[in-house]
Amino acid sequence: MSGTADEGVWHRQVPVSDDGGATLRAAIRDACEWTSAAGSRSAVIELAAGVHRIDPPVGDAAGAAIVISDASRVTLTAPQAELLFADPHREAISVRGSTDVVLDGFVLDYATPSFTQGVITHVDTEASRFRFAPAPGFPDFSDRVLFTGTGYGTLRDPRTGGLKPESRQTFMIEYAAEPAVDGSFLVTVEASDRGWMSHIEQGDGFVVGHRGDQHGIRIQESDSVTVRSVTIHAAPCAAILAHESSGTVLRDVTVARRTGSTRWISSNADAVHCQGGRRGPSIVGCRFEGMHDDGVNLYVHALTLSGLGERTLVLDGEGPVRQGDLLQLVEASTGTVLAEVEVAELVASEPRLVIVDRDLPASVEVGAAVYNRSNALPGFRIAGSLFHDFRGIGVRLKASGGVIEDCRFENLSGCGLWIANDPGWSEGPLGSRDVVVEGNTFRATPADVSLRSWPHSAATVMIELFDGADGPAAGRAHERIALKDNDIQQRAAAAVFVGGATDVSIAATRIDQGGDSWLATRDSDLMVI
Template sequence: MLPLISRRRALLGMASLGLTAAASPDDLGFVSVADFGVRPGMDDAGPGVRAAIARLGKRPGAVLHFPPGMYRFAAREGVAMLFDDMDHLTVEGEGATLLFNGTVAPVLMRGCRAPVLHGLTFDWERPPFSQGEVIAVGLDGRSVTIRIDPEFPVDGGETIRELGTYDRRTRAMAKHGIDVGNVVAGAILVAPQTLLLTLKWRVPFTIGDTVVARHQGGPSVIHLERCRDFVLSNLAIHAAPAIAIGIGGCDGGTVSGVRVEQQPGSARLMSSNADGLHCASCSGDLTITDCTFSGMGDDGINVTGLYLAVEPDKAQQRLILTGGQYAPAPPWAAPRIGDRLRLVSGSTLKPIDEVQAQSVEPLDGGRWAVQVPADHIGLSSEPMFAIDLRARTRLLVSRCAFPGNRARGVLAHSDAIVERSSFEHQSDSAILLAPDLYWQEGPAIEQTVVRGNLIQAANLLARTPAAILVGAFVAPAGRPGVPTSTIINRNVAIEGNHFLQPNGAAISAAATRDLRIEENRIEQASSIAFSLHHVRAARLSGNRCDPRAVVQVDAKSRGELIMDGNAGLGLEIDRRDD
């Protein structure tokens, strides 16, 4: 596979060397949007681009080419570029920038094999967020007046989903600042570029605060569904109504040289409204290298499986799988015949059993009826969730930069390596390794390594205990973020990382067996360097901390902890769990 040059150029180069018969671009399936009247600067490139895509047909190895320039797409909804069931498709640009509007989906690839997307920049004419400065606050704290920056024209009719305070110098969230959702009851334009927001409850804004307001959600800028061996290379995404890159139900892929970041040269404080890259229910190897993820309204990278809620149907000896609180579940999350499903307790995440899907029948509402051996029906009367063990991604994140964003830099689960990357100014943990039944993300952490990273000034809002957090969370009665003490994670190594000014501990780990924390360097931490609770077979060795701090551990875990060769670390027994 040739991700950095088009297959057309490779074939033409071979022809010039006499390695194959020369062929015309049409013979090679090469289509330029320019051949369909698409020109940089025109009012709407959409119709011509769709005509060019139609010319591609289903020819294997086809290439859709954008010459350099700025291309505007006028549609505010729907799909701008749809590619279904294609083999070895390449969509390429020589530095072309594509401008979109509203909640349109720029690129949707479904069921494609070995597709390549290369050399394009994606942006929005009017970014899907606004930013400005607080100039007045109501006496009761339930209203705030914001003067919006000129780059973000407003008329008072905007939907505002979330509000957050930012630091213009770092282009990240303000330390110990505000981050609230579903709080705006109404917005009124009281002067040019000035919005008066009525709030549902008191929020402690201060005059002079820089505020970012996120507007509508929408589809991903690039969405890959049930594709195989995809390549995303040398792309830039400067704005997105929701997720920048969404990957669902795919098998294997490579992401290299991709930049999800604020528009260079602008004063924008955000890029995408949600995750930079979100990969769910995928299998195979996902390699992400030499990328930048900055300014997202949620995680930089989130690679996860999906816990489906289980409703046993004893009468027909089957399990009904649903999306739970996120119903309907997406179609690409459906299990396949022969898949092994791990059933876990809804109250502790403890594994109950594994069953094999003998048949899978789609039902309405994003549900599936899965036939399983009769002796497995009704295993438990408590709430259960199922996760498909086939949809388990082997993740490598290497040499990437995360200069600042709301939420986490990387959220990962099993079979993951996060290495040689830099993290700074995340509002929460730089790296989160945790299954979570509230978000229905998993599986449990197994065979995961975090090594050789630089992590500084993370956890700006101090909502999490550490720069790297390993744990497990359940959701009793729908309450989010409730930790479980059940030991369900195993084989986790955190080694050779450099922590600088973590806002809290450097590492917090819980619900984990076979934990190694080795050769890490911690500078200017809080009084607690490492926090360990409900861990078994843990080893801390060769770590250095300056100034001196402590390892906080519960009494039972203390007997499971080996410490050797550390410098600047004391030991503190936390007896709150006794």
């Protein structure tokens, strides 16, 4: 390892070695110390060309393999390097409490995937069961860290690894932890999905992923983190997760299976998953392929109203609240927006005490969900990106003041664009505002035949409000959404669905119509040009 520090810029080169990442971790610690000493300092860590095998740090039983913490103005660049992580149970890279950090140019992969894939060897339709034989080289259900006994799996074409066409593609399942004598495992389809048992056939491929809290790259409580020209081939959960982080930039990022690989999926969950932030992400020129869940998901989690006065709220839960923030109070069971108020004053206490700028209506009661609209990733941009061939929805949007433009969505099991709250996960707020969807192309989506009339995916482009039972909620919380110059192949009940919205415009839209009507609406005010 060699390094210099000239004119306020610290630079170090990290060679390929067999130390499991110890040299890289040391370089990161030195870079953080150098830049913390003065605000004018910056640091660049350059990895040599080749494969850098990264083992878990000694003495750390659960943390990420690589940690960048409390850093400023630090760049990790490796345009001809691969970071190959040895432990499929833990996170690869974690950026915590940092600002102006750049991750640039490298490939991120795991030596062993954190999912299993294989072939269905026997089907018992009457008992709603089948036997699953994992392929060699993949973990199996006896790994109780990766596989908890319940979850979901996806049907695959075993020749290509792609989602099985013209079928229900996702099944909720329970599975045994011990194999039979022949090495296969017993899988039971849950009651909710048994009506589609006829779609499961002997010889089908099947994938079961891990859904924990370990990610390819985690960006935690950080600002202005840039991930540039990085390729992620595998991740235990999301490829990139940004939690309470603002101004995240993803440029020319690829999440996809390695060319020539026998793996059927890339990340176990979303390609990009953003939970709260003062400024939304910029996602430009990216390619997202093969994930076992959605492409991009933008939202803020709900707080809980645990106490109530005339102009006083007591809030439980994580997530920042500042003076001037706009809070949305919601009756979660019905999906009713009860009030939106601004924070006039914060009172230091635990749980938090907030004084708001106006009297609350009588309909507001203890137990209401509270979404901080000011922390719900406003000002996002998703542009020039490809969403291709994965299980899930292209973009799940609960953010406002942003644009989705010049993207291509194709061969997704769910709809291409889904602008709606998600009550089952307390993801909101209710209603996106001031959103432009322009110049996008949608093809072969939704591909899962069972989702084409499902309330959450009954259209290729879906705008809706949901109550706590996933039914339609009263009110028109979506406002000022413009759809223009989009090219849509209709595969669902409608190409476009608009519900619970006002001031929606649809202009210059080209529809390859696949049903009786390209547009469906519910309790909305919209204009079609």
